[in-house]
Amino acid sequence: MQQTFDDTGIKRRPMLKAAIAIGAAPLGLAIAAPLVGALITNPGKDPITTAWKEGIRLVRDDGTPIQPGDMHTGSIETVFPGIPDGNTNKYADSPTLLIHMRPEDAAKVKVQPGYETAHYGDYFAYSKICTHAGCPASLYEQQTQRLLCPCHQSQFDLLESCKPVFGPASRRLPQLPIKLDSAGYFVAQSDYRVPIGPALWEHPDNDK
C-alpha cells in the first residue's frame, strides 16, 4: 500500500498545501466579489461608437454650423457634433478635424476604398483623437500636409487619407463621411465606420 503511494510521486505535505490553496481561493473570490462587483461596467457599444449620426451638423466650439466657403483653403477647423453638449467632455470621442485642402493637394489624395464619396469637394473630415494614445492630433503642417500629435509625435499624411507615416501610431485617423444638408451646411453621412481613438482588444477592424 505504502509502496503504491510512493510510486505516485505525490508528497503528502505539498498535496495538502495545494488542497488548502484550491479550497481557499473561492473564499477569497467571495470576499472580493462584492467589493469589485459594484465597479464593473459593461462597455457595450460605447468604445466603438461616437455621437455622430446621419444628418448631425458639424459645428464650431461656439455652436455655429459651417458652409463650404467659410474656411480658407489650406486651413483646418475643430468641429463637434451639433447636439446639446456636443462640444463638452461628455462626447470626448467626437471632436473632428474639418480640413479645407488646397485644390492641388486635394487632387492628390489617395482615397481609401469605400470612401470615394466620404469627402465633399476639397473638404475632408478626420477624427481628431489620435489612434495611439487618444490625445488630440491637432498640429497641422500645411507645407508637408501632415497632422502631428503633440503627445507622442505620431504623424499622419493627409495625402494618404491620414495614414500614419511616423511615430508610434499604427492606425489611420478614421475619416468621417460628410455631405451638405438641404440648408447647405456640413453634416455627417453616418458615424465613423471604424472605431476612433486608441486600439483595443475587441477592435472589430483589425487590419489597418
Added chain:
Amino acid sequence: MISLPKINPAEIPEQAASWADDRFAAASPVRKLMNKVFPDHWSFMLGEIALYSFIVLLLSGTFLALYFEPSALEVKYAGSYTPLYGIEMSRAYETTLNLSFDVRGGLIMRQIHHWAALLFMAAMVVHMLRVFFTGAFRRPREINWVVGALLFIMGFFEGFAGYSLPDDAISGTGLRVMSAIMQSTPVIGTWFTFSVFGGEYPGTEILPRLYIAHVLLLPGLILGLIAVHMGLLVKQKHTQYPGPGRTEKNVVGVRMVPNFSAKAGGFFMVVFGMIAFLGGVFQINPVWIFGPYTAAVVSAGTTPDWYVAWSDGALRLFPDWEIYIGPYTIPAMFWPSAFLMGAVFSMLIGYPFLEARLTKGLRPPQPASAAPGRTRADGAGRDGDRLHHRVLLMSAGNDIIAEKFDISLNAMTWIGRIGLLLAPPIAYYITYRLCLGAQQGDRITLAHGVETGIIRRLPNGEFIEIHQPLGPADSHGHSELEYSGWAVPKKMNRLGALGNAAKGFFVPLEKPGEAPVSPAPVDQRELTRSDD
C-alpha cells in the same frame, strides 16, 4: 487656607517618566530605542529626505483638501483670474484656480505640495540607488527592499493621481493617455477601463475616485509601509561600510538620543525649509495657463512629472507593431506601457531574489563583507539599466529638446530608439573595463606598495621612485598581500604619514593636525637641501 504641596520643577521629568512607566512599562523599550545607533555616513540621509518630504506632503495636502473639490460638475468661472472669466470648466479646476488666486496662502501650499512630491520621489530613487549599489538589499534585508520598492511604486501612482486631479488641459490629457494604456491590456483592457472610469472616458466618476485614492487609500498604504520599513530597519539594523571595529553584528555611529535626534530634527527643518523655498520662489504647474481640460485641446510640450516620464518616453519610441490573434488585437501601445511598467516594477521587487538565484554561492550575502571593490564589476550591469531609464526619460522631452536645440523631431525619435538599444551595452562594457582596471590598480599597489613621490637617483644614474610596501616585503620590495575586495590605500596620508586632510569646504574648519613623524627615507633632507 489650603496649602499646595510643594512642587520641585527639577523632579517633574522623573515623576512623569515613572508615571508613564508604571502604566505602560515603557522604560525598557524606550531605552532600547533611545540607544539605537545610526551609522554616521552621509548617504544614510537620503531615505530621511524621503521621509521628511512625505511629512511635508501630509501637512500641505491636508490644507489643500480643505479647499479642493474633486467634482466634474460643469461651472462658469467667476473667480478673480480675469483671463478665464466666464469660461466653462469643471468644479475641480475651478477650486484649483480658487486655491491659487483666492485662498490666502493657497498658491504657496499648492507649490510646496508639488515640489515636495517631486522631492519625495527623487529622494526615494537616490536612496534606492544607495541601497542598490552598496548591496544593502541582500540577505537578510530582501523584504525591506521589497517594502521600499512598493513604497516607490505607490509613490508613482500617488503622484500620478495627484497631478491628474486639477483637471487642467495637461492633467486631463495625461488621464486620457492613462485610459488608453489601461485599454491596451489584452483581454480585460476594455472592461477594466470602463470599470475604472465608470463608463466611457472621461465620465464624471474618475475625479472622485482618484481623489479617494490620492488622499486616503494610497497615503494610508504608504504610511503603513513606512511603518514596516522603519520597524524592519530597527530590527535588522543598518548596513554600514566595512571598517575597523565594524562587523555584521554591530553598527558604528551615533545614538538616537541625543545625537541622532538632534541631527535629524535639524535636518527635517532643512528639508522643510528647502521645500518651502522652492514652493515660494519657483513656479510649478501653473494650471491657469493651461486652461480647463477639453478632449479637443492639447498643447505642445505636454509631458508628465519626471518620475512618470520614462513611461511616456517609451510610448514615444516604441514602433507601431500591432499583433492580431484571430479577431482580436494586441495594441502596439501595450508593450511600452502596461507591459513595460509591469516588467520594471516586477524586476524592482524581485531583484534581490533574482540576484541570489543567479549568483548562488558566488557572493557573500551580507553587505559589510560584500565590499564595493568586489562588487564593482556587478555595478556595471546596473549602470546599463539606469541608462535605459535615462534614454527613456530624455525621450519624454524629445519635442522640447528638438525645439530648443533645433534638431529634427524625427531624428530625435530615431536617436532615442537606437540609443535605447545601444547605450546600455556600451555603458556596461566601459564600466566593466573601468572596474577591472581599478581592481588591477589595487593589485599593483598591494604588490608594489604606495608611491611616496620621492625620487631617488642611484649611483649608476638611474632614477627610481621609492614605494612604501603595505606589508612585509621581499628583497625587491614586493608584498604578497591578497586582494580582499576592499579599498586599498594609495596615498601616503592614508597610511598616516602626512596627517589627515583638514576638513572644510571653502575654508578649513580646523587646524590641520600635526603631521606624525614621517617614515620617509633618511636622505629626504638631503634631497630638499639640494633644491635650495
